[in-house]
Amino acid sequence: MLKYFQKPMPSQFTWLFILAPLLLTACQSTGKNASLNPYHEHGKTALKSIIATDFAPDGTLWRLFPTEKNIFVDYSTDLGHSFSQPFKVNPKKQKINIWAENPPIIKVSRNGRIHVLYYADEDQQATTYFSYSDDQGRSFSTPILVSDEATTAMHYMDQMLVDSTGKVYFFWHDTRHGRHDPKLGSGVVSLYYTTFDSLNGRLENQKITGGICSCCRTATALAPNDKPVILARMVLEKGIRDHALIRLLDNNQWSKPIQAITDDWRVDACPEHGPAISIDDQGRSHLVWFTLGEQRQGIFYAHTDDYGHHVSHPPLPLGDPSQLPGHPDVLAIGDRVYLTWQQFDGQQTDIMIQHSTDRGHTWSQRKNVLSVSGRSAHPKLLRKNKKAFLMWSTEAKGLQLINITHN
């Protein structure tokens, strides 16, 4: 803040001294001067250090960062070195709810619309709101509830996808059915979805499937036919919590869940450790996940060309098992596949990367690219046209963005 008044002209000095508090107050409340905004320092003040980012088609990096009562959005045209003034999404203060496994989301569509999904505590804990901007963040639509039973049913682990036409898909874990199959144990919810486009202002909620493990984030990606594919930890027979793929078919019906991974993790617990999926332009789904199953323990990679009917085997173990490898992400760009995950040695969290140049057949050595001690969010991979970026948000260093493209 002092920077703003660094070199005042001598004749102005006295006046500035008197006016400074007024000017500061005015600038803070309007947020018109970026250098005065307390939320400007690379996300350092983001609630629980959690932020969301996405690249727009023109290469602009858009960032969402939450504070205790508000959601802000800003952008960077120099890969995160500096950011625009922040724009406020929610006009009315709300109690923003956030945790690492359940982060907010920002997505920019091909036509430049900025979509925002965030959680706030209202009648129910952690219900989600959706808002968008068609004027580069200057104004946002009034946030609307995604769930049509938001006051009576818990929902969380929301995902948002925007297809090539600008149609928005929302997916989430929903407790509205309440009574689940008692044989399966607790923590079992349904997977719901809805869509939003310029013709459809009403978010009609529809069930995709039951049997979803409540507290692991579900992963989603678009297939080459522009339709969503879902990778979710499901609660299968005998309470086994393994992963299945579900996809939207050409007839716009959802496929039955196909168990893609057999780890035999029989547990009635909240792993809080969801999978990730990325689909290349030839339709290969690249999968990463965590398990403590009978078959294997840790985080793993595999791929499938037919949405889970046949999956590469054995899964590739990632990370050092003695360092609690976790929270992996995957990104496929053409023949290139990029992986990231975090490890912890008791003092510091390390971010590891590994890549393949042949669609996941062979892999580079893993490499530690970032480290920090203290609180951090999960690492994420971002696509900027043909380039791959690693994004990591930490309490100590704020937003870190590095180009990990392998040519």
Place this chain on the structure above:
Amino acid sequence: MTMSRFKVLISALLIFFSVIVTANEANTPKALKFGSYQTIIDQQAGHPLVVVFWSITCASCLKEMATIKEIHQERPNLPIVMISTDDISEAPLVLATLKDNGLSDLDSWVFAESNSQRLRYEIDSKWYGEIPRLYFLDADHNRRGISGKISKADWLELLAG
């Protein structure tokens, strides 16, 4: 006479308020910082105890609470320590959840370090953070860790060593 009555009244009031304060202290979840876990364990040196890690957002944990209540009623002298992995800012909700499940008289703590991963690591370097996570310690404090909700029969077996 009046003076002594006054003194009795004051003493009674003091006792009354100290009971309220003590009761509140016992019920309010305490802040689990680095080192707290070891202190909790050390306070029970020579005695078996059970430490339960749970969260207000974990359905399996909430379901486990019915079993914990039964065990607590049957073995009131067995220390069971409830540690919520939620943020300390959620302490009121943590307390309300324990109350709803009849467990508010148990020793209760909430994670209070921003680096919760390091806090977990200090407790168990092999623990990925899945909950419920239960530790059964015998009188010599040999420890057995179990992830996931378990049955009452499992509890009794683990308590028997």
